[in-house]
Amino acid sequence: MMNPTIELNGLEVQLGSRTILHGLTGVLKSRAIGLLGPNGAGKSTLINTLLGFHSPSKGSARVLGLDSHANGKELRSLVGYMPENDAFISKMSGVRFVRYMAEISGLPPAQAMERAHEAFVYVGLGEARYRPVGTYSLGMKQLAKFAQAIAHGPKVLILDEPTNGMDPPARKRLIELIREIREASDICLLLSSHLLRDVEETCDEVLILRNGQIASICNLVEERRANRKFLELETIGAEATFTSTLEGLGCECAVFTNGRIKVVMPDSVEIREVFKVAADKGVQIRRMNHRRDSLEDIFLSAMEQTGAADGRI
Amino acid sequence: MAVYKRRYNSYTGSLTAPWSRFFVLTRYAFADLFKSRFFVILLILSLVPTLFFAGYIFIANNKTAQLLMQLRSAGLFTVETQYFMVIMIVQTQLAFLLNCWVGPVLIAGDLTNGALPLFLSRPFSRAEYALGKLAVLGLLLSAVTWVPCLLLFSLQAGLAKSGWIWPHLWMIIPIVLCSAIWILMLSLLSLSVSAWIKLRIVATGVIFISFFVPAGLGEMFNAIMGTYWGRLLNFSDMFRLILAKGFRERTVPLGSSGLNEIPVPAAWGVLIFVCLLSLVILNARLRARETVRG
Numbered sequence: 061m062m063n064p065t066i067e068l069n070g071l072e073v074q075l076g077s078r079t080i081l082h083g084l085t086g087v088l089k090s091r092a093i094g095l096l097g098p099n100g101a102g103k104s105t106l107i108n109t110l111l112g113f114h115s116p117s118k119g120s121a122r123v124l125g126l127d128s129h130a131n132g133k134e135l136r137s138l139v140g141y142m143p144e145n146d147a148f149i150s151k152m153s154g155v156r157f158v159r160y161m162a163e164i165s166g167l168p169p170a171q172a173m174e175r176a177h178e179a180f181v182y183v184g185l186g187e188a189r190y191r192p193v194g195t196y197s198l199g200m201k202q203l204a205k206f207a208q209a210i211a212h213g214p215k216v217l218i219l220d221e222p223t224n225g226m227d228p229p230a231r232k233r234l235i236e237l238i239r240e241i242r243e244a245s246d247i248c249l250l251l252s253s254h255l256l257r258d259v260e261e262t263c264d265e266v267l268i269l270r271n272g273q274i275a276s277i278c279n280l281v282e283e284r285r286a287n288r289k290f291l292e293l294e295t296i297g298a299e300a301t302f303t304s305t306l307e308g309l310g311c312e313c314a315v316f317t318n319g320r321i322k323v324v325m326p327d328s329v330e331i332r333e334v335f336k337v338a339a340d341k342g343v344q345i346r347r348m349n350h351r352r353d354s355l356e357d358i359f360l361s362a363m364e365q366t367g368a369a370d371g372r373i
Numbered sequence: 374m375a376v377y378k379r380r381y382n383s384y385t386g387s388l389t390a391p392w393s394r395f396f397v398l399t400r401y402a403f404a405d406l407f408k409s410r411f412f413v414i415l416l417i418l419s420l421v422p423t424l425f426f427a428g429y430i431f432i433a434n435n436k437t438a439q440l441l442m443q444l445r446s447a448g449l450f451t452v453e454t455q456y457f458m459v460i461m462i463v464q465t466q467l468a469f470l471l472n473c474w475v476g477p478v479l480i481a482g483d484l485t486n487g488a489l490p491l492f493l494s495r496p497f498s499r500a501e502y503a504l505g506k507l508a509v510l511g512l513l514l515s516a517v518t519w520v521p522c523l524l525l526f527s528l529q530a531g532l533a534k535s536g537w538i539w540p541h542l543w544m545i546i547p548i549v550l551c552s553a554i555w556i557l558m559l560s561l562l563s564l565s566v567s568a569w570i571k572l573r574i575v576a577t578g579v580i581f582i583s584f585f586v587p588a589g590l591g592e593m594f595n596a597i598m599g600t601y602w603g604r605l606l607n608f609s610d611m612f613r614l615i616l617a618k619g620f621r622e623r624t625v626p627l628g629s630s631g632l633n634e635i636p637v638p639a640a641w642g643v644l645i646f647v648c649l650l651s652l653v654i655l656n657a658r659l660r661a662r663e664t665v666r667g
Contacts, residue, residue: 111494113661133496141494147487151405163397165495166388175384182381194486208491213384218494241381 063125064089065216065248066110066267068274070119073102073109080105082272083119090279092242094259095252096359097269103252104144106269107220110250111141123216124248137166140214142205144221144252150194155180157193158208165212172211179207184233198225206234210241216248217241223258231258238262260355268362276362283358291323291334294347302341309333319346394497398505399512402479406509415474416517419467423521426460427528434532452529454620457544460522461616465555466609468514469584475513476563477576479506480659485571493661503564503655510560519552547619555612558644561651568658584608601634608647611640 066088073081081102095103108114110123112132121128126135149157155176162172180189183203188196193204202225209217219238223231239262242249253259259266260280268276295302296319303313303321312324323334331350338345406412432438433450444450483489492502523545530538563580570576588610591603604610610625610632617625618637625632 108661111661113490113493133498136494137496139494141490143487143490143494145487147491149482149488150486151482160397160401161491161495163389164394164492164497166391166394167384168387168389171384171386210381213382215383237381244381245383247383 063122065091065093065124066250067122067125068119069121071106071109071116071121072118073105073114074117075105075114079117080272081109084121084269084272084274085119086267086274086277088265088267088277090263090265090281091247092249092263092265093251094263094266094280095250095269096256096259096266096355097275098363099254100271101269102272103269104220105272107218107250107252110135111139111218112136138215140209140212140217142202142209142217142219142222144224146201147205148193148201151192153190154185154193154196154204154207155189157204158211161208162211167212175211175213176207179211180204182210183207183237199227199230202226203230203234206237214247216250219249219251219253221253222251223253223255235261256355256359266355266358268359270363276358278358278362280355290350291325291331292347292349293319293321293323293334293345295319295321295338296344296346297341298338298343299341302337302343305337305341306334309337391496395501395505396508398502399508402506402509403512406475406513412474415471416513419464419471419517420521422463422467423460423525426521426525429456430525430529430532434529452533454541454544454622457522457526457548458616458620458622460525461518461548461551462613464518464521465552465612468517468556469559469609471517472510472514472559472563473577473580476510476560476580477567477570477573479509480564480567481571481573481576484568484658489659490661499656499659502659506564507560510563511556514556514559515552518556519549522548522552544620547616551612551616551619554615554641554644558608558647558651561648561655565651565654565658568655601632604632604635605639605643608644611635611643614640615644 064087066086068084068086071081071084072079084106095106097103105114106121109116110121110128112128112135115129123135124138126138128135149160152160155173158179159169159172159176162175163169167175177189180186183206185200185203185207188200193201196204202222206219206222209219217238222238223234226234235258238249238251241247242262249262251259251262264279264281266276266278266280267274268278298315298319298321303315306313306323309329310326311329314322316322325331325334331348334348335345337343429450430452432442433452439450483492489502493499526541526544526548530541562583563576566576566579566583570579587606588608591606594603594606595601613625614632614635615637617623623633
């Protein structure tokens with residue numbers, strides 16, 4: 061049986077006299093896991109603990125079945141890590157920096173050089189690879205950090221705020237790369253971000269932390285499946301007969317101002333039937349949003365709760 | 374992840390032996406050092422005295438050269454323990470200067486932009502990281518201390534003939550051992566300063582200060598208290614004392630007055646204490662995690 065990606069057993073981490081993580085317990089089985097939470101929730105501490113930088117004061121954390129403390133070195137041999145803060149050697153050229161890191165991960169010099177060039181071209185910094193990393197823009201530094209995280213071909217990719225400081229096109233490109241890597245290989249992904257959209261676009265499961273405790277563990281795939289018939293309509297000319305007809309089909313409707321209607325549809329009703337009813341009743345549908353219960357809703361719901369009893373919402 | 378395909382592929386090739394990976398740091402550090410013209414000049418200058426010492430040995434063992442130089446006293450050029458002690462003292466002081474230039478940048482460069490988590494998030498421990506950096510100074514300072522000294526010893530053994538080597542063979546041990554403790558102390562001290570201070574000029578200054586200020590304070594203590602124990606704060610003198618005893622000499626060449634009164638174990642204790650203190654500082658500074666406030 062395959063090991064879960066991350067397994068937390070009453071994990072408690074203290075830094076000095078302060079307890080940062082309070083007995084986290086949970087199992088995350090998906091290959092792409094998002095880590096969410098407000099500032100100070102303990103996301104970076106959890107990542108540092110998984111990497112073996114912090115020792116748990118109680119409990120344990122396992123990644124792919126390896127204990128972060130007892131099997132730290134073995135675990136780190138599987139990991140590619142992109143830290144949140146600046147992490148580079150400013151005077152080194154980008155490609156030499158990535159080669160250096162790959163060699164420390166155990167790649168022979170020739171292979172490390174080859175992989176460094178490939179990683180740089182892959183992340184879109186091919187033209188800038190011979191420039192010192194210190195001269196890169198913030199977005200380029202992020203990409204260089206990403207390149208060093210993937211150059212040695214890790215099994216687990218840990219990305220801490222990967223899109224920080226990136227402009228929208230660069231962010232989009234990086235998210236595409238992350239998705240591509242996830243789909244093209246058997247790599248496991250742990251992504252910590254403040255941007256819910258980043259997590260929503262790349263992850264299958266989300267761990268939401270709040271004040272060092274688990275606020276929620278949510279399987280996004282299941283959530284998406286459960287809410288696939290949720291419609292938001294903007295209409296002109298909709299009258300009570302339109303919503304009553306839809307309700308007659310088994311839908312639940314909520315009418316707002318300016319012709320906005322929310323419709324929760326049963327599995328038996330198709331969207332084209334909504335169009336048909338609208339045509340019959342002379343209603344113009346000016347906008348239709350076929351949306352799921354978004355991660356934002358899930359996150360806000362988790363933040364409102366004082367602590368989910370079983371870690372699920 | 375081939376360049377032409379622009380696709381990600383995981384790495385499935387061979388890996389280097391885990392024990393050898395610390396040497397990657399050493400290799401990269403040397404590559405960076407040799408890009409500096411100033412460093413290359415400093416290294417060459419550190420080896421220049423060895424040429425003069427070699428010339429001295431040549432003249433001491435060459436009657437024709439002595440006649441050509443019109444040297445009448447045959448005992449003017451002697452190559453015995455005192456001579457090798459002087460070589461050691463000169464070369465170890467040059468090693469100190471070299472260390473002041475090289476040491477401060479070794480760790481500071483990684484700490485300045487937070488690269489340490491990148492090293493330590495790999496199958497690479499803090500001890501291996503420190504060992505990799507220590508090897509840079511170890512190899513470099515060896516190249517200007519015991520290695521040239523042993524070469525000169527070999528030269529003398531070759532030129533003197535008539536069995537000179539056998540009664541002097543024991544000198545190899547103090548040459549290597551005394552160099553080792555000096556190199557270790559210098560390396561650890563400069564690495565700990567490098568881990569603490571990021572600016573090279575300041576770090577170099579701190580290394581100088583850590584040698585000369587305690588020595589000055591020790592002299593003040595001696596003058597006020599009428600004792601000689603203040604010499605313990607003079608690391609160079611402690612090294613010379615260990616060197617003199619290693620070479621079975623009663624007096625310490627180029628040392629301060631009253632130095633012979635200090636017991637040799639105390640001198641060893643001082644140098645070992647500096648090493649341990651440096652290790653404590655390194656242990657505190659070489660952390661992957663970020664500072665936690667509050």
